[in-house]
Amino acid sequence: MAESTLQVSDLHAYYGKSHVLHGVRFDVRPGEIVALLGRNGSGRSTTAKAVMGMVDARGDVRFKGQPILGKKPFEIAHLGLGYVPESRDIFPKLTVHQNLLLGQKGSGRGSRWTFDDMYAMFPRLKEREHTEAGVMSGGEQQMLTLCRTLMGDPDLIIIDEPTEGLAPKIVELVGEYLKKLKERGISVLLIEQKLTIAMRISDRALVMGHGSIVFEGTPDQLRADAATRKEWLEV
Template structure:
């Protein structure tokens, strides 16, 4: 579904991505791992049209590099940024409404689905999002993105700063997405959750993909873990 070839990106004169290449198939969870500064978040932003880049980005065989972020989203790619970006003065329900894809008649997701998946959001549906805990805001951001009915969702550090129980909940949530045929590109630093739920593991180092194989292969490769992941 998503194919990246020879992707380069820059921030001013700083060359951040150096020929990144990988694919994400339908219904596949792919973990994108690496240390801070390795280029993972920049890769996500490049796919979504949020940074200038060079190279090839194809979605379902269609070139999308150079499209505006809203055009990429309308094609079926969802993005959950690391900083969550909820609308703090709007209620939970209003935030979810903003995520709805206009004109969609047969969406896989409804408000009831969101509230069934995360009962805490139902309890707080009339609460301003800005007063909720970090975990609740993360749930809301994930659900708001789903309301756009994406075929692939890019999630950047969804477990950052969350309690262990919420981390487990996020893992279950991602597996539910896969069960509904939605692909996931998961940017994550917690190896345990990433390797437990993903079908493939990518490792980035210095703006390039340095490993692309199964989670089992990564677990069995101490050199890659020590060289590119462990602090």
């Protein structure tokens, strides 16, 4: 079995005195899409932020074998770990092309991804190349955020709720995009509410409840486990 790209063991996280994550443990292997599922408040976004060094956490987090807990977010990003937050942090006054340019690390040479790749994947971004990002639709901004992260050539991307508020057609596009990442050997940790897309494109599914992992298995195993779905996922 290939060594995991991301290994998380006994991860605890805190907001002030509030203990949010309780010994979270999972891994993501090279070129694998892992869905992290659960209701709002279960600890999914906190897990992403803890891995990225954005909240107070303890435990063991390793990226490509290297311990990263305690490093600053920009240091973690430079190791090759991309993060697409739920908030779609685009630069609204900059154009699409300028936003993508900001995603590049250093000269951009040697990256798996070019501007042409981004525009081929999302022709809509090519049409809006010189448009200020702030005037675009939510779906277009989501595409831009994903592409800007890719321009940094990460080996693993953590994506938080990429389909939130998007039209069904755009949700399909995002799903296709994530499969393309996998084809290029990039690992994905997908935090998602929409079970249908997560179950369709993921290799494995994790379910969180009350700050712990309560299920780990294939999408088929989760489909067959009505009790887990009812207790931890269904609203």
